Amino acid sequence: MSNHEATGRRSAAWFAAEGRNGFIHRSWMRNQGFGPEVFDGRPVIGIGNSWSELTPCNAHLRDVAEAVKRGVWEAGGLPLEFPVMSLGETLMRPTTMLFRNLMAMEVEETLRANPLDGVVLLSGCDKTTPAMLMGAASVDIPALMVTGGPMLNGKFRGRDIGSGTAVWKLSEEMRAGKLTAADLREAEGCMSRSRGHCMTMGTASTMACIAEGLGMQMSGGAAIPAVDARRYALAQASGRQAVQLVEQDLRPSRVLTREAFENAIRVNAALGGSTNAVVHLLALAGRVDVPLQLADFDRLTAEVPVLADMMPSGRFLMEDFYYAGGLPVVMRELGELIHGEAITVTGRSIGAEIADAECYNREVIGTMSEPFMPPGAGTAVLHGTLCPDGAVIKVSAADENLLRHRGKALVFDRIEDYNAVVDDPGLPVDPSTVIVVRNAGPKGYPGFPEVGNVPVPKSLLEAGVEDVVRISDARMSGTGYGTCVLHVAPESAVGGPLALVRTGDVIELDVPARRLDLCVDEGELAARAEELRAAGDSAGTEGRRRGWEKLYTEHVMQADRGADLDFLTGGSGDQVPRHSH
Ligand code: FES
Ligand code: MG
Numbered sequence: 001m002s003n004h005e006a007t008g009r010r011s012a013a014w015f016a017a018e019g020r021n022g023f024i025h026r027s028w029m030r031n032q033g034f035g036p037e038v039f040d041g042r043p044v045i046g047i048g049n050s051w052s053e054l055t056p057c058n059a060h061l062r063d064v065a066e067a068v069k070r071g072v073w074e075a076g077g078l079p080l081e082f083p084v085m086s087l088g089e090t091l092m093r094p095t096t097m098l099f100r101n102l103m104a105m106e107v108e109e110t111l112r113a114n115p116l117d118g119v120v121l122l123s124g125c126d127k128t129t130p131a132m133l134m135g136a137a138s139v140d141i142p143a144l145m146v147t148g149g150p151m152l153n154g155k156f157r158g159r160d161i162g163s164g165t166a167v168w169k170l171s172e173e174m175r176a177g178k179l180t181a182a183d184l185r186e187a188e189g190c191m192s193r194s195r196g197h198c199m200t201m202g203t204a205s206t207m208a209c210i211a212e213g214l215g216m217q218m219s220g221g222a223a224i225p226a227v228d229a230r231r232y233a234l235a236q237a238s239g240r241q242a243v244q245l246v247e248q249d250l251r252p253s254r255v256l257t258r259e260a261f262e263n264a265i266r267v268n269a270a271l272g273g274s275t276n277a278v279v280h281l282l283a284l285a286g287r288v289d290v291p292l293q294l295a296d297f298d299r300l301t302a303e304v305p306v307l308a309d310m311m312p313s314g315r316f317l318m319e320d321f322y323y324a325g326g327l328p329v330v331m332r333e334l335g336e337l338i339h340g341e342a343i344t345v346t347g348r349s350i351g352a353e354i355a356d357a358e359c360y361n362r363e364v365i366g367t368m369s370e371p372f373m374p375p376g377a378g379t380a381v382l383h384g385t386l387c388p389d390g391a392v393i394k395v396s397a398a399d400e401n402l403l404r405h406r407g408k409a410l411v412f413d414r415i416e417d418y419n420a421v422v423d424d425p426g427l428p429v430d431p432s433t434v435i436v437v438r439n440a441g442p443k444g445y446p447g448f449p450e451v452g453n454v455p456v457p458k459s460l461l462e463a464g465v466e467d468v469v470r471i472s473d474a475r476m477s478g479t480g481y482g483t484c485v486l487h488v489a490p491e492s493a494v495g496g497p498l499a500l501v502r503t504g505d506v507i508e509l510d511v512p513a514r515r516l517d518l519c520v521d522e523g524e525l526a527a528r529a530e531e532l533r534a535a536g537d538s539a540g541t542e543g544r545r546r547g548w549e550k551l552y553t554e555h556v557m558q559a560d561r562g563a564d565l566d567f568l569t570g571g572s573g574d575q576v577p578r579h580s581h
Pocket of ligand 2: 089164477478479
């Protein structure tokens with residue numbers, strides 16, 4: 001019996017084959033300089049790399065891959081690096097979120113089609129992390145993630161500035177006349193001064209921590225700065241561990257359990273993490289058939305205070321978070337609220353991983369008795385007549401005085417319409433105005449962009465008003481802030497009540513009661529709905545769509561289902577019985 005038959009590995013179906021097919025599978029691989037010994041039945045470890053110079057946050061991942069390879073060789077495996085689609089937040093139009101599911105599909109199909117026994121997933125920028133986890137979960141071969149790590153703290157004129165958050169703040173300061181365009185140019189180079197992803201607790205850092213909290217990334221891995229030598233040591237250890245995962249046949253389906261998702265949801269709350277985590281976790285849960293509802297997020301986080309004092313809600317950045325002890329400290333601090341028995345990619349339980357975590361800076365990571373913010377300050381889930389299937393708001397990023405608010409709507413059908421008038425001194429707004437922007441959901445935009453934190457009207461900014469209630473079916477950048485109700489479902493483009501709001505309608509927001517209501521009587525709303533139906537698709541947009549956008553808009557589910565495609569829930573598994581020749 002050959003070594004392959006003894007191990008029963010997936011890769012054996014290619015590399016142990018006799019005759020013509022075996023020749024094809026092995027011969028071409030040898031053009032890379034491999035000797036015959038690499039086909040001796042050792043675990044074949046793919047390194048899925050979302051490296052791209054168009055995704056600056058992931059541009060260093062080829063170096064990370066080299067460290068992973070060292071580890072794979074060291075543990076007796078065969079590392080094979082391959083590129084996957086990359087999604088860069090800062091450049092891609094109309095929004096990376098349009099392509100998250102496409103990237104997940106690419107990861108899934110690449111893993112399935114190739115002779116891989118296990119995979120190391122290299123991600124960084126916001127969508128690359130959930131996309132890779134979703135794809136790998138659907139194939140369910142042993143997998144672990146190494147995120148690329150955050151940039152060093154931004155430093156501008158003697159103070160720390162955070163990715164994204166500084167952009168919003170400094171550009172508002174310029175609009176208010178406090179900074180010049182030249183000042184802003186200087187800040188560009190000061191904010192992004194090393195390789196790595198955003199170093200605020202935006203979506204990238206949140207998702208890196210969530211990958212760790214789920215048990216899919218080695219403990220302590222999320223926070224190490226991209227340029228810190230210890231990230232490369234971690235990558236090497238992850239390469240070694242990937243070989244062990246194959247030996248132990250430890251697959252994502254054993255890691256991504258209901259308990260793991262509950263841990264991740266609480267981690268997000270304790271970090272004051274991104275609202276986008278809600279969408280990504282719902283989508284990932286759908287891939288592994290773990291029942292997860294929007295309402296679970298509120299219920300599970302009711303007792304979780306915000307422990308990390310991190311931008312955009314707080315003061316510190318990821319470099320500080322790493323030096324303070326990182327995510328293991330947060331998880332240990334959560335104590336009983338964490339399911340300690342959940343298994344991680346180390347083969348050990350999360351409880352064992354975090355047992356010795358020590359905090360080195362209590363200003364950055366608080367305690368349960370002295371948290372940064374009390375329970376309920378994270379992401380709240382709202383329901384009501386304006387959002388029958390839910391909406392979210394990041395409480396820690398909102399103005400306390402607006403959390404209970406009644407005001408008249410000022411409605412815009414397109415974000416562009418709003419942006420065109422936002423600096424107009426005659427815009428009919430006062431501090432109580434509720435700004436409503438629609439047609440910015442998954443199907444409507446399409447792609448569910450991060451435009452929900454629309455800018456505050458200039459006339460209000462100049463009068464010293466820094467926040468107003470904003471409501472949309474869009475998302476918001478994880479680095480954004482403001483009293484922004486997001487992810488309204490169903491979205492306006494599929495006929496949600498958001499489509500029926502008119503300027504002057506009264507809207508009532510009550511975050512403590514978890515409500516968002518449109519105060520218009522039902523008869524009037526029914527008449528408006530009838531009018532809308534009669535108008536139909538007057539722009540004829542549907543008929544003009546092609547390619548991915550067409551597939552996406554025909555199959556995307558609403559925010560409360562994670563905006564995955566309806567035919568991508570569940571898994572395809574790792575078996576592909578038919579040959580290529
Ligand atoms: Fe890539 Fe923020 S833009 S992580
Ligand atoms: Mg972002």
